[in-house]
Amino acid sequence: MKYFYFLIFICTSSCYQIERNCQDYKTGTFQSTISIDGKSYTSEFTRTETLQIERFNTKIDSASVRWINDCEMIFKTINPKNRAEQKDVHLKILTTTNNTYTFEFGYVGSPVKQKGVAKRVN
Numbered sequence: 001m002k003y004f005y006f007l008i009f010i011c012t013s014s015c016y017q018i019e020r021n022c023q024d025y026k027t028g029t030f031q032s033t034i035s036i037d038g039k040s041y042t043s044e045f046t047r048t049e050t051l052q053i054e055r056f057n058t059k060i061d062s063a064s065v066r067w068i069n070d071c072e073m074i075f076k077t078i079n080p081k082n083r084a085e086q087k088d089v090h091l092k093i094l095t096t097t098n099n100t101y102t103f104e105f106g107y108v109g110s111p112v113k114q115k116g117v118a119k120r121v122n
Helices: 002-013
Strands: 028-036 039-047 051-056 059-069 072-077 089-096 100-107 114-120
Touching: none
Parallel strands: none
Antiparallel strands: 028 039, 028 114, 039 051, 051 059, 059 072, 072 089, 089 100, 100 114
């Protein structure tokens, strides 16, 4: 009998699919919050299909955007000022809601990933 309940649980839970309407977040103005070593950082960015301009404190960064698929993109800093900024960043949208999305990001090829949440501002 235990196996029957287990089988029912597996069958019903496998039907659940995480919502990802990534098309809704390809362009627009967003506010992003990430946590690094327990400290929260917030920035605001505007994204078009091919460009992202991010404002963090008084610093402005521009990056070209290359979409891999509807939910994944690669950022390449346009005018890198150091070696770290020369590395491309891979971002993947994990889940979406009406006005936010959860994402993970990291340098291309690196196994280290961090997560954050972006909220549509406009």
